Amino acid sequence: MPTALKKQKPYILSISDTCMSRITKEYRLIRKTLASDDPTVNPYRGIIDLLNPIDETDLSKWEATIRGPEHTPYEHYQFRMLIDVPNSYPMAPPKIMFERDAILHCNVKSATGEVCLDILKLQDWTPVWDILHCVHAVWRLLREPVCESPLDVDMGNIIRCGDTRAYHGIVKYFLAERERNNQN
Amino acid sequence: MKECPICFEGDQDGDQFGCLEVCRHEFHLNCIREWHKYSIDLKCPICRTESSHLNVGDGQHAVSVDLEMGFMIKHALEHAEARTTGGEEGEEEEQEEQEEEEEGEMGTLSEMLQDGLVIDAIKVIQCGICGDTDAARLNLYCQDCGAIYHETCLRGLACEVGERNAWHECTECRSHQLLELRMGCVSEDQVTSYDSRDYMIFAGEVRDKHSVQTEQMYDRIRHAKHSIQTHVRRALDQYPLALPRDTYKNINQHVSRKLYRFSDNKYLPNQHDYDSLARTAVHAEFFPHYHVDI
Numbered sequence: 103m104p105t106a107l108k109k110q111k112p113y114i115l116s117i118s119d120t121c122m123s124r125i126t127k128e129y130r131l132i133r134k135t136l137a138s139d140d141p142t143v144n145p146y147r148g149i150i151d152l153l154n155p156i157d158e159t160d161l162s163k164w165e166a167t168i169r170g171p172e173h174t175p176y177e178h179y180q181f182r183m184l185i186d187v188p189n190s191y192p193m194a195p196p197k198i199m200f201e202r203d204a205i206l207h208c209n210v211k212s213a214t215g216e217v218c219l220d221i222l223k224l225q226d227w228t229p230v231w232d233i234l235h236c237v238h239a240v241w242r243l244l245r246e247p248v249c250e251s252p253l254d255v256d257m258g259n260i261i262r263c264g265d266t267r268a269y270h271g272i273v274k275y276f277l278a279e280r281e282r283n284n285q286n
Numbered sequence: 287m288k289e290c291p292i293c294f295e296g297d298q299d300g301d302q303f304g305c306l307e308v309c310r311h312e313f314h315l316n317c318i319r320e321w322h323k324y325s326i327d328l329k330c331p332i333c334r335t336e337s338s339h340l341n342v343g344d345g346q347h348a349v350s351v352d353l354e355m356g357f358m359i360k361h362a363l364e365h366a367e368a369r370t371t372g373g374e375e376g377e378e379e380e381q382e383e384q385e386e387e388e389e390g391e392m393g394t395l396s397e398m399l400q401d402g403l404v405i406d407a408i409k410v411i412q413c414g415i416c417g418d419t420d421a422a423r424l425n426l427y428c429q430d431c432g433a434i435y436h437e438t439c440l441r442g443l444a445c446e447v448g449e450r451n452a453w454h455e456c457t458e459c460r461s462h463q464l465l466e467l468r469m470g471c472v473s474e475d476q477v478t479s480y481d482s483r484d485y486m487i488f489a490g491e492v493r494d495k496h497s498v499q500t501e502q503m504y505d506r507i508r509h510a511k512h513s514i515q516t517h518v519r520r521a522l523d524q525y526p527l528a529l530p531r532d533t534y535k536n537i538n539q540h541v542s543r544k545l546y547r548f549s550d551n552k553y554l555p556n557q558h559d560y561d562s563l564a565r566t567a568v569h570a571e572f573f574p575h576y577h578v579d580i
Contacts, residue, residue, distance in 0.1 A: 120293055120320075127294045192292060193324040229321055230291040252508035 121191045125161045128232050135234065141218035146234070151180065151242050153234065160236045162270060164196075166237045173244040175273035179281075181205055183240065184215075196236055206276040208247045208257035218253045219243055289403050291332060304351065306330050306337035315342055323360065349416075359579035379491045415439035415455055429454035435464070510553040511546060514560060518542045521564035541567045 132153055150199040152167040164185035168198035170176025181204060209218045211219040221225045221239055252258025260269045287296045288303060290313050297314075304315040311332045313321075318340065321331060329336050339353040343345060414433040426435045433456055442455035455462055519540050522534060529537070544567055548560055 120317075123295070124293050131294075190324070206575055224324075225326050228325075228334075229317070230331045 107242075121187070121189060122151075122161070124192055125187060128234075129155065129161060131232075132234055146238065149232070151238055154235060156184075162189075164233065168237060168241045171241065175247055175270040175277070176205075176244050179277050181244075183237065185237070191232040192229035192232075194224065195222045195231075196233055198222060198236060198240055204280060206254070206257065206273050207244065208254050208261055209243055210250055211253045216253060217243070218248075218251055258267070287377055288312065290314040290317050302342060303344040304340045306335075307339040307341055307350070308337040309333050309335040315340075319356075322353065322357060328357055413439055415443055423433060428459065428461050433458040440464075442537060510551060511542070513553040513555075514545050514549070517543050517560035518545065518564045518568070519559065521568045524565075527567060537568060537571045541571060 103210065131144050135144050136146060136150065136153060141147060141148075147168060148170075150166065152165070154165060155161050156163045156165050166183045166185060168181050170179045176246065182201050184201070186198045186199075188194045188196070193203055198217050198219075200217065203212055203266050204215065206212055210216065211218075217240060219239060221231065222236060235247065247257075247261055249258045249261040257269065257272070258271070289296050290303070290337045291311075292313055302315045303312045305312045306318075306319060311330050313331075322328065325331075327336065328338060338352070338354045340353055342349045342351060351523070364396060384510070390443075400528060413436045415435060417440050425437050426437075426440065427433065435457075440455075440457075441453045443457065449540075456465055461538070515538070518538055521541075522529065541564060545560065545563060548563070
């Protein structure tokens with residue numbers, strides 16, 4: 103009887119459309135927000151320096167640069183992130199990665215740049231969040247590391263022991279080294 | 287202006303808003319239902335308050351959509367699909383060729399729908415509008431996306447939106463290809479016995495009354511298909527010509543399907559002589575003009 107029932111689920115197509123229209127809207131909003139000088143409109147001043155699609159014609163790959171939060175060892179450094187927006191966005195979360203070997207943090211796998219953040223996991227994500235929120239959440243992660251679910255176990259252990267001085271020292275050393283390598 | 291927090295759009299396209307029963311947060315009906323296809327619970331995307339119902343429309347046209355029912359059915363379908371595809375992969379490693387041949391017999395759920403096996407699957411599907419699962423009265427299905435409806439629900443909805451005559455349209459994909467749904471081999475009393483109580487037991491737990499029934503149903507179908515195919519293979523092996531593998535495979539698949547349909551997807555060796563049926567059908571495959579009625 104229903105030989106014409108199509109194998110492909112129809113919503114795959116439509117979600118792509120939703121993804122496109124939503125991400126375009128977000129892009130417009132992000133540009134407006136980050137360009138503003140008014141701190142009530144743009145609370146990200148001094149936090150997010152840049153958030154752009156890498157190529158204007160492809161809104162599925164984004165880059166972001168955040169500034170290290172004050173009173174942390176990351177202060178005065180910039181961190182670049184790559185954001186991958188899946189086809190099923192906003193139903194599925196965007197993927198956020200730091201650049202390789204660019205940061206030392208207990209919730210980041212330094213060698214790959216992978217970030218462990220609950221809201222970027224499928225089970226905690228909700229579609230009302232947007233890319234700006236996610237980037238901001240990663241910035242907050244730099245300020246408040248979560249040592250209960252570390253990707254870098256060594257760093258997690260140092261924090262768990264309460265040895266903040268050691269943690270700060272290692273991070274500062276790592277970042278200074280990174281800076282030196284970049285200059286060479 | 288109202289804006290849907292999921293797609294960031296307003297209501298310019300006439301998209302309907304729905305409001306979660308407990309926290310009263312509003313979303314596009316399509317957006318929140320799409321989200322429930324992905325989500326792991328029925329919590330509000332904004333405040334994480336759980337709501338089991340979604341209110342659509344206001345005044346006398348208000349409808350309360352039962353989210354729990356659809357959500358449980360989603361799990362049931364996922365479970366069934368994982369089971370069928372999971373089984374296939376195991377076979378694949380052992381005997382690749384065999385698996386290829388058998389692909390047509392026991393594929394994923396969507397393939398089963400395609401194969402005319404929709405009859406049993408209907409029990410786990412609900413009306414796209416009222417969410418009711420009284421399969422005996424579900425009488426229309428959308429040819430394009432497989433959504434199922436009560437005719438009365440579609441007509442009622444059309445009247446509500448003031449387009450009395452435009453009821454013949456799928457509310458999920460806007461297709462006009464709505465066809466009549468026949469219940470096939472399932473008798474009416476069998477169908478009505480799958481009422482909502484079975485699903486309620488199902489909540490949260492994968493292994494329960496309903497999924498056991500589903501599993502049994504799959505086993506039954508698998509067994510029937512396997513038995514019928516044995517006959518077809520025998521007929522093919524006895525065919526006087528040596529057949530190239532591709533031809534063998536195609537004919538095997540084609541004839542087997544014919545036979546499943548012929549005997550209502552059941553294996554009834556007492557009623558039909560499958561060996562001779564298979565032989566005739568195989569013969570008809572080689573000589574399409576030589577008409578054999580099967």
